[in-house]
Amino acid sequence: MFGKMLENVRNTCPLVHNITNYVTVNDCANILLACGGSPIMADDRDEAAEITSICNALNINIGTLNSNTIPSMFLAGRRANELGHPVLLDPVGAGASGLRTDTARKLLEEIRFTCIRGNISEIKTLAAGSGTTKGVDADAADKISEEDLDSAAAYVKKFAAETGAVVVVTGATDIVADSGKAYCIRNGHPMMSRITGTGCQLSAMTAAFLAANTDQPLEAAAAAVCTMGYAGELAHARLSEADGNSSYRNYIIDAVCNMTPEQLEKGAKYEVR
Amino acid sequence: MFGKMLENVRNTCPLVHNITNYVTVNDCANILLACGGSPIMADDRDEAAEITSICNALNINIGTLNSNTIPSMFLAGRRANELGHPVLLDPVGAGASGLRTDTARKLLEEIRFTCIRGNISEIKTLAAGSGTTKGVDADAADKISEEDLDSAAAYVKKFAAETGAVVVVTGATDIVADSGKAYCIRNGHPMMSRITGTGCQLSAMTAAFLAANTDQPLEAAAAAVCTMGYAGELAHARLSEADGNSSYRNYIIDAVCNMTPEQLEKGAKYEVR
Amino acid sequence: MFGKMLENVRNTCPLVHNITNYVTVNDCANILLACGGSPIMADDRDEAAEITSICNALNINIGTLNSNTIPSMFLAGRRANELGHPVLLDPVGAGASGLRTDTARKLLEEIRFTCIRGNISEIKTLAAGSGTTKGVDADAADKISEEDLDSAAAYVKKFAAETGAVVVVTGATDIVADSGKAYCIRNGHPMMSRITGTGCQLSAMTAAFLAANTDQPLEAAAAAVCTMGYAGELAHARLSEADGNSSYRNYIIDAVCNMTPEQLEKGAKYEVR
Numbered sequence: 159m160f161g162k163m164l165e166n167v168r169n170t171c172p173l174v175h176n177i178t179n180y181v182t183v184n185d186c187a188n189i190l191l192a193c194g195g196s197p198i199m200a201d202d203r204d205e206a207a208e209i210t211s212i213c214n215a216l217n218i219n220i221g222t223l224n225s226n227t228i229p230s231m232f233l234a235g236r237r238a239n240e241l242g243h244p245v246l247l248d249p250v251g252a253g254a255s256g257l258r259t260d261t262a263r264k265l266l267e268e269i270r271f272t273c274i275r276g277n278i279s280e281i282k283t284l285a286a287g288s289g290t291t292k293g294v295d296a297d298a299a300d301k302i303s304e305e306d307l308d309s310a311a312a313y314v315k316k317f318a319a320e321t322g323a324v325v326v327v328t329g330a331t332d333i334v335a336d337s338g339k340a341y342c343i344r345n346g347h348p349m350m351s352r353i354t355g356t357g358c359q360l361s362a363m364t365a366a367f368l369a370a371n372t373d374q375p376l377e378a379a380a381a382a383v384c385t386m387g388y389a390g391e392l393a394h395a396r397l398s399e400a401d402g403n404s405s406y407r408n409y410i411i412d413a414v415c416n417m418t419p420e421q422l423e424k425g426a427k428y429e430v431r
Numbered sequence: 432m433f434g435k436m437l438e439n440v441r442n443t444c445p446l447v448h449n450i451t452n453y454v455t456v457n458d459c460a461n462i463l464l465a466c467g468g469s470p471i472m473a474d475d476r477d478e479a480a481e482i483t484s485i486c487n488a489l490n491i492n493i494g495t496l497n498s499n500t501i502p503s504m505f506l507a508g509r510r511a512n513e514l515g516h517p518v519l520l521d522p523v524g525a526g527a528s529g530l531r532t533d534t535a536r537k538l539l540e541e542i543r544f545t546c547i548r549g550n551i552s553e554i555k556t557l558a559a560g561s562g563t564t565k566g567v568d569a570d571a572a573d574k575i576s577e578e579d580l581d582s583a584a585a586y587v588k589k590f591a592a593e594t595g596a597v598v599v600v601t602g603a604t605d606i607v608a609d610s611g612k613a614y615c616i617r618n619g620h621p622m623m624s625r626i627t628g629t630g631c632q633l634s635a636m637t638a639a640f641l642a643a644n645t646d647q648p649l650e651a652a653a654a655a656v657c658t659m660g661y662a663g664e665l666a667h668a669r670l671s672e673a674d675g676n677s678s679y680r681n682y683i684i685d686a687v688c689n690m691t692p693e694q695l696e697k698g699a700k701y702e703v704r
Numbered sequence: 705m706f707g708k709m710l711e712n713v714r715n716t717c718p719l720v721h722n723i724t725n726y727v728t729v730n731d732c733a734n735i736l737l738a739c740g741g742s743p744i745m746a747d748d749r750d751e752a753a754e755i756t757s758i759c760n761a762l763n764i765n766i767g768t769l770n771s772n773t774i775p776s777m778f779l780a781g782r783r784a785n786e787l788g789h790p791v792l793l794d795p796v797g798a799g800a801s802g803l804r805t806d807t808a809r810k811l812l813e814e815i816r817f818t819c820i821r822g823n824i825s826e827i828k829t830l831a832a833g834s835g836t837t838k839g840v841d842a843d844a845a846d847k848i849s850e851e852d853l854d855s856a857a858a859y860v861k862k863f864a865a866e867t868g869a870v871v872v873v874t875g876a877t878d879i880v881a882d883s884g885k886a887y888c889i890r891n892g893h894p895m896m897s898r899i900t901g902t903g904c905q906l907s908a909m910t911a912a913f914l915a916a917n918t919d920q921p922l923e924a925a926a927a928a929v930c931t932m933g934y935a936g937e938l939a940h941a942r943l944s945e946a947d948g949n950s951s952y953r954n955y956i957i958d959a960v961c962n963m964t965p966e967q968l969e970k971g972a973k974y975e976v977r
Contacts, residue, residue, distance in 0.1 A: 179745070180453040180726040180729060180745075181729050181730055181733055181743075181745050182730060182733075183453060183454050184454055184455060184457060184458070184627060184628070184730060185730070187454055187455075187627035187628070188626065188627050188676055188677055188680065191625045191626065191627060191676055192625070192675060192676050192677070196568060197454075197627060198524065198527070199452070199453075199454050199494070199495055200495065200524070200527075200528065201495065201497065202495075202496065202497040202498060202530065203498075204498065204530045205528035205529070205530040205531065208528045208529060208530075209527060209528050212527060221745070222745055222746065222747065222748075223748065224747065224748040224772060225748060225749075225750065225772070226497060226498070226499070226772070251744065251746075254744070254755060254758060255746065255751035255754045255755050256750075256751070256754060257748065257750045257751040257754070258751065295742060352737045352738070352961065353734065353737065354730065354733035354734050354737060354743060355730070355733070392673075396673050399962075400938075400942050400955070400958060400959075400962065401958055402738060402957060402958030402959065402960070402961025402962050403734055403737055403738050403957065403958070403961045404734055404738070404953070404954040404955075404956075404957035404958050404961070405954050405955075405958050407677070407734065408677040408678050408680075408681065408954065409673070409677075409678075410677075411675060411676065411677035412673060412674055412675030412676070412677050412678050413673075413675065414675070415625070415675025415676045415677070416672075416673065416675050453726040456726060456727050457727055457728060457730060457731070457900060457901070460727055460728075460900035460901070461899065461900050461949055461950055461953065464898045464899065464900060464949055465898070465948060465949050465950070469841060470727075470900060471797065471800070472725070472726075472727050472767070472768055473768065473797070473801065474768065474770065475768075475769065475770040475771060475803065476771075477771065477803045478801035478802070478803040478804065481801045481802060481803075482800060482801050485800060499770060499771070499772070669946050680950070681950040681951050681954065682946070682950075682951075683950075684948060684949060684950035685946060685947055685948030685949070685950050685951050686946075686948065687948070688898070688948025688949045688950070689945075689946065689948050
């Protein structure tokens with residue numbers, strides 16, 4: 159099923175509007191191209207809504223939010239809602255500053271999100287105000303262990319029910335859930351956390367999967383998570399002794415670029431809880 | 432002749448002022464260094480004109496234009512005109528939003544451009560208001576086929592005559608024309624469209640070629656287009672089975688870095704129409 | 705000793721707040737992760753001070769400063785001073801525009817910097833108003849030769865005494881000095897100047913070293929300089945014939961990622977003057 163979803167991205171080449179941070183934006187654009195989508199970045203309020211209207215999905219990432227781009231997030235989000243486009247929120251660093259937490263919360267109040275993707279600290283911040291975000295990475299205190307997986311899945315399902323969104327919590331084990339069903343995904347490699355922006359890249363790519371598979375947002379998001387994680391495994395297997403995190407970054411995008419639907423179908427490691 | 436033009440870039444190390452988007456800016460800087468130029472990025476209105484005055488060329492790219500950077504484009508453009516510096520316009524996404532189309536048109540009215548580089552949809556938008564831009568990529572309906580090449584060359588020459596600029600339309604076959612002469616260039620590889628920013632990179636590099644070869648802007652632009660396209664061929668030949676678009680991006684810049692004037696002379700594939 | 709300092713970065717994983725340019729920001733983030741630190745980028749005035757307060761060091765880089773980010777530099781700098789966090793200034797392009805020179809000078813007046821890192825032209829601009837900055841690179845007229853090394857070291861020590869900061873001047877030979885002692889470092893490779901942002905990356909990494917070794921800022925900065933330079937040597941040795949500046953960029957970050965304290969200890973090439 160996940161293979162078919164990747165195939166749908168390749169066949170429909172969804173155009174994804176990204177209002178995102180300037181740190182990882184180039185990698186977001188290249189991974190969108192790698193998976194078969196097409197990126198456009200536009201964050202000025204004088205064009206944000208118009209650009210969204212010619213796109214197939216909207217990816218809002220608050221990684222380097224500022225007073226110019228925040229209004230654009232709302233303008234584009236509302237327009238995307240009107241048009242019925244999938245909209246994704248990546249609440250980068252929610253909990254690390256009042257501006258980030260407040261902006262993410264207001265976005266959740268005013269915009270209907272198809273999907274919310276963050277680490278556990280960011281999601282906890284939004285769900286309960288209890289996350290302890292350490293910069294843009296999840297805090298150790300929030301980490302999900304194998305023993306906690308059932309309760310974590312229940313927690314994510316509950317937040318999904320409250321928001322009406324598919325919620326993606328990425329970590330050692332990723333959880334992708336709507337109100338009724340949770341995919342626990344075991345693809346990926348620990349070294350992915352030594353690259354900046356694997357989360358941002360996943361969010362951008364998830365928006366493309368949502369656009370190409372509008373009738374199954376839960377499975378579309380899970381397929382994107384498996385694609386990213388499995389690419390992380392394939393890329394890691396390719397590392398030479400001299401390669402480090404910078405080459406690894408390139409290899410992950412390369413692996414997405416070369417991934418076939420059949421490969422993904424075989425490589426995806428998940429269970430439903 | 433094109434080899435000599437690359438050599439001139441290497442020998443004079445032109446400093447290129449870029450007011451450009453934050454998506455592909457790092458690759459623009461690295462390809463400028465690769466070809467033998469030197470980059471500086473500065474987009475605040477309080478320094479845009481001053482920075483331009485110490486540079487040898489100006490590259491204006493509207494890829495992520497906003498209310499802060501648009502005035503800087505005009506300020507720098509006017510100063511570069513006063514100083515007789517080559518100025519290039521890359522109208523990224525013209526046709527995709529009113530802000531982009533209007534800004535590009537106003538720039539064309541107020542600034543004298545040495546060169547305008549875009550895909551066919553962007554150029555059609557500027558020339559006739561008829562382009563059907565799909566995001567930042569050319570629309571299929573606008574694509575130039577081999578049969579249409581003569582009429583396309585005539586079209587590009589006409590726009591060149593109207594603007595007084597060398598016009599570069601990149602696609603499967605690239606057209607580089609002034610009012611009287613068109614180079615049709617067949618370097619490049621289709622996979623280049625799976626990397627973000629090959630167009631932006633070409634624009635930045637073209638500005639360096641224009642600065643190093645001020646007496647022959649048409650040939651300078653054509654030489655830059657051949658350099659980029661031929662680098663795309665060399666880089667493609669180098670791809671291993673596991674390499675994808677991210678490694679390809681690196682290899683293209685590498686190929687520009689290592690390209691000798693002799694190699695370019697031999698590898699350039701063009702005809703004049 | 706320098707090996708121990710790298711080990712301290714790896715063991716404490718300092719979170720570095722970067723207010724930096726959008727050209728090289730991704731490489732800054734990846735090199736921070738490579739050395740064992742953690743990056744966060746935030747430049748809006750509504751969160752700059754708050755973000756700094758949860759971090760271990762602040763890196764201010766004026767590479768693409770603008771009217772929105774300049775106030776954030778002051779707000780974050782003051783807060784970091786209040787909290788006793790290490791603060792680093794990278795005065796990119798000081799001397800190239802009044803805005804850059806003035807902003808760097810005002811920052812020096814109002815903020816207490818632990819470290820200032822620039823090329824010789826930028827440092828001369830700040831120290832005496834006499835630098836002749838060519839864009840963002842040092843001007844040939846300012847270059848330090850082997851014969852001038854003693855007087856250059858004295859010059860850097862004097863500026864260090866005036867500012868109370870450790871001053872790092874990077875070039876063919878790097879000088880890292882406080883008021884009493886100068887490390888002259890001979891790591892590195894000339895090809896590093898063909899990559900955009902090796903200076904910015906070094907500044908970001910130096911902030912992490914300062915945070916992990918607060919009691920020895922001079923040695924911490926020298927250790928960071930040796931790490932970057934030695935990584936440049938290791939990465940250069942790894943270049944294949946087809947590799948150019950883009951692959952070289954990746955290999956340098958890779959080399960930092962893989963560098964062990966023992967390797968650094970052996971590879972560091974310096975003398976004290």
